[in-house]
Amino acid sequence: MTLRTSNHLDGAFDAIYAAIAELNLQLPKDKQIQRRPDIVLFGENGQLDSLALANFIVITEQKLEESFGIQVDLTEDDPFSGQNGHFRTIESLARYVSSIAENKTGE
Amino acid sequence: MNSDVFNLRLVSDFNIETLCRYLDNDASWPRVAAAMAPFGQIFPSLLESAERESEQDFCFIWSSLEGAVPSSRKMLDFDLVDRDALFAEVSYFAECVKKCHTRFKATFVASWTLPSFYRGLGILDFQNTTGLRRLTLEMNLALVKALENSPGIYVLDSSRWLEVAGNPWSPKLWYLSKTPYRSEVFGKAAQELKVAIGTVLGSPRKLVVVDLDDTLWGGIIGEVGWENIVLGGHDHKGEAFVDFQRALKSLRNRGILLAIASKNQEEAALQAFQKRPEMILHLEDFAAWRINWHDKAANIAALASELNLGLQSVVFIDDNPAERARVREALPEVLVPEWPEDRTSYASTLLQLNCFDLPQITDEDRVRTQLYISAREREKGKAEYQSVEEWLHSLETTVTVEGLNESNLPRVVQLLNKTNQMNLSTRRMTGHELAEWLKQEGRKLWAFRVRDKFSDSGLTGILSLQASADSCRIIDFLLSCRVMGRDVERVMLGVAVQCCRSLGCAELTAKYLETAKNKPCRDFWMKSGFAYSEAESSFSWAAAQPYPAPSHIEVIGLNRDESECELLRAQEGNVSPALL
Numbered sequence: 022m023t024l025r026t027s028n029h030l031d032g033a034f035d036a037i038y039a040a041i042a043e044l045n046l047q048l049p050k051d052k053q054i055q056r057r058p059d060i061v062l063f064g065e066n067g068q069l070d071s072l073a074l075a076n077f078i079v080i081t082e083q084k085l086e087e088s089f090g091i092q093v094d095l096t097e098d099d100p101f102s103g104q105n106g107h108f109r110t111i112e113s114l115a116r117y118v119s120s121i122a123e124n125k126t127g128e
Numbered sequence: 129m130n131s132d133v134f135n136l137r138l139v140s141d142f143n144i145e146t147l148c149r150y151l152d153n154d155a156s157w158p159r160v161a162a163a164m165a166p167f168g169q170i171f172p173s174l175l176e177s178a179e180r181e182s183e184q185d186f187c188f189i190w191s192s193l194e195g196a197v198p199s200s201r202k203m204l205d206f207d208l209v210d211r212d213a214l215f216a217e218v219s220y221f222a223e224c225v226k227k228c229h230t231r232f233k234a235t236f237v238a239s240w241t242l243p244s245f246y247r248g249l250g251i252l253d254f255q256n257t258t259g260l261r262r263l264t265l266e267m268n269l270a271l272v273k274a275l276e277n278s279p280g281i282y283v284l285d286s287s288r289w290l291e292v293a294g295n296p297w298s299p300k301l302w303y304l305s306k307t308p309y310r311s312e313v314f315g316k317a318a319q320e321l322k323v324a325i326g327t328v329l330g331s332p333r334k335l336v337v338v339d340l341d342d343t344l345w346g347g348i349i350g351e352v353g354w355e356n357i358v359l360g361g362h363d364h365k366g367e368a369f370v371d372f373q374r375a376l377k378s379l380r381n382r383g384i385l386l387a388i389a390s391k392n393q394e395e396a397a398l399q400a401f402q403k404r405p406e407m408i409l410h411l412e413d414f415a416a417w418r419i420n421w422h423d424k425a426a427n428i429a430a431l432a433s434e435l436n437l438g439l440q441s442v443v444f445i446d447d448n449p450a451e452r453a454r455v456r457e458a459l460p461e462v463l464v465p466e467w468p469e470d471r472t473s474y475a476s477t478l479l480q481l482n483c484f485d486l487p488q489i490t491d492e493d494r495v496r497t498q499l500y501i502s503a504r505e506r507e508k509g510k511a512e513y514q515s516v517e518e519w520l521h522s523l524e525t526t527v528t529v530e531g532l533n534e535s536n537l538p539r540v541v542q543l544l545n546k547t548n549q550m551n552l553s554t555r556r557m558t559g560h561e562l563a564e565w566l567k568q569e570g571r572k573l574w575a576f577r578v579r580d581k582f583s584d585s586g587l588t589g590i591l592s593l594q595a596s597a598d599s600c601r602i603i604d605f606l607l608s609c610r611v612m613g614r615d616v617e618r619v620m621l622g623v624a625v626q627c628c629r630s631l632g633c634a635e636l637t638a639k640y641l642e643t644a645k646n647k648p649c650r651d652f653w654m655k656s657g658f659a660y661s662e663a664e665s666s667f668s669w670a671a672a673q674p675y676p677a678p679s680h681i682e683v684i685g686l687n688r689d690e691s692e693c694e695l696l697r698a699q700e701g702n703v704s705p706a707l708l
Contacts, residue, residue: 043311043312044311046150046153046311046315047146047149047150047153047311047314047315048149048153049152049153050153071305072143072145072146072305072307075300075301075304075305075307076146076301076305076307076311078300078304079298079300079301079310079311080310080311082300083310096300096304
């Protein structure tokens with residue numbers, strides 16, 4: 022499966038969930054991130070602090086490159102500002118990644 | 129294993145919190161509670177006063193090159209750098225590490241690595257004296273040399289942690305959070321750090337019991353004959369078995385004992401050792417074997433018993449999953465690693481095991497197999513004598529008594545921390561803690577070396593005393609199981625009584641602290657002739673009465689006359705100030 026298929030969004034969720042599985046290795050059991058679209062990642066009531074978010078970004082970029090062959094920069098917009106909301110929830114991040122993939126592949 | 133949580137201080141010039149999280153999140157033994165020194169303040173953290181960190185057990189220092197050796201920034205920029213100044217900074221860093229170490233049981237220092245994106249001088253980077261890789265190597269070597277004689281300080285190879293990640297360095301993480309490495313590097317570092325702490329705390333495995341068929345060679349020797357087993361030759365599996373034997377031999381050369389547990393007809397199985405020139409391992413490489421049709425778990429237990437080792441010292445390797453499962457179930461203390469089906473992975477699987485890691489290597493470790501072979505010969509000879517006394521006389525045993533000094537300290541600490549059976553108080557201490565303990569007046573310690581006509585067993589006994597106004601108390605009384613039952617214990621008591629008398633004390637006492645494993649010690653003391661107080665679980669001897677020394681043992685380094693402790697006194701205080 023690649024992001025060049027018609028379903029970019031599913032591919033984005035797969036990469037994000039793979040990154041969450043890896044990130045959870047460094048999080049205490051009671052703070053591990055569940056793999057659900059509505060999980061709040063960053064910002065008010067978010068589950069990631071700034072270090073965890075930085076690690077999560079780098080792991081997610083790595084997963085996207087390894088699994089789907091695309092290089093993305095998820096920090097193009099300041100991820101810590103919270104203004105654009107890309108990292109607010111898993112779903113908002115998946116849609117953001119999906120839109121970048123669409124632009125890259127021209128689909 | 130116990131549920132203690134050990135405190136670990138993390139000192140770094142970069143953001144090391146990801147490592148801290150991995151450590152805190154790992155519940156496996158040894159459980160570690162990590163605390164970070166203030167970010168970026170590497171030298172102030174190393175030089176902090178002891179009081180502030182009285183609760184810390186271990187320290188881990190992981191610095192960038194520039195963080196520890198400021199002039200290396202110039203080196204990286206190919207700016208003019210004074211080579212002497214560069215290495216003087218390495219020495220200063222090492223001195224700070226040593227000072228820091230006085231506050232901890234053990235200190236671990238990560239080696240420096242050069243980020244892979246630095247090409248340096250390209251093809252000249254190793255050859256040219258200003259090459260970045262060359263200088264990094266040289267600085268690491270200078271650091272290792274500066275710390276090599278500091279007990280309790282260990283330089284860890286950080287490049288192994290970086291290898292797990294395809295591209296370990298992440299400039300993005302650096303700019304976002306001042307974290308230089310990807311998460312998986314910290315994950316691996318956390319694992320290795322716990323192994324290092326476990327090595328300092330725990331008892332390493334000392335015996336590898338191996339199967340034969342399809343483990344040391346390919347095929348069933350009882351069916352195909354020694355001529356047709358797969359070993360060596362122009363065959364990838366045959367070569368892999370040779371390499372696996374070579375890996376086992378390397379363990380044997382490090383002092384790990386080898387033994388065989390195989391379901392086979394012994395005569396047929398031994399033919400491989402006698403007739404196949406490709407065999408890397410020979411029978412004299414094995415401390416013992418059980419080749420029969422009995423249950424392997426029972427055979428392993430018998431081997432451990434014969435070699436005077438606890439089951440927690442044993443590793444069992446067998447290609448057969450059913451045999452592995454049986455031993456795991458019957459002998460849970462034995463480590464039974466999962467074993468690959470692919471024969472070509474046998475050697476690398478063995479070499480990756482961390483259960484043999486030692487906090488220090490002594491001369492005794494290197495010759496351990498020979499000592500066990502000598503023990504076998506000694507026991508064989510026992511049957512030729514009419515009585516135990518006659519046999520003991522025939523051994524021509526010599527015991528040398530010596531004080532603690534710089535050269536025997538690693539072995540004394542090793543013995544102190546791993547002796548279980550003949551151990552009065554089972555006191556576990558680091559070299560630094562022991563040296564600190566000895567500083568107080570009235571405290572004395574002697575080490576005992578034992579040899580007989582079969583072998584030199586090396587430093588195998590420790591006795592320590594604490595004198596008060598009118599009595600002396602034995603604090604440590606421990607003897608390696610290798611020399612138990614040969615009356616060395618009585619020599620040690622003789623030394624204790626003599627010293628007690630020469631110090632002007634009227635009574636020598638000893639308190640037995642029971643553990644799950646030190647019943648042999650109690651059994652000895654009950655027969656020692658000392659008076660026993662059941663209420664206090666203690667023993668006593670009137671110092672005015674000489675302790676009957678065994679006549680068949682020659683004691684060196686001890687004056688048996690009136691000034692009994694003179695020689696012993698002369699040997700005390702030999703510990704270098706550097707160790708204190």
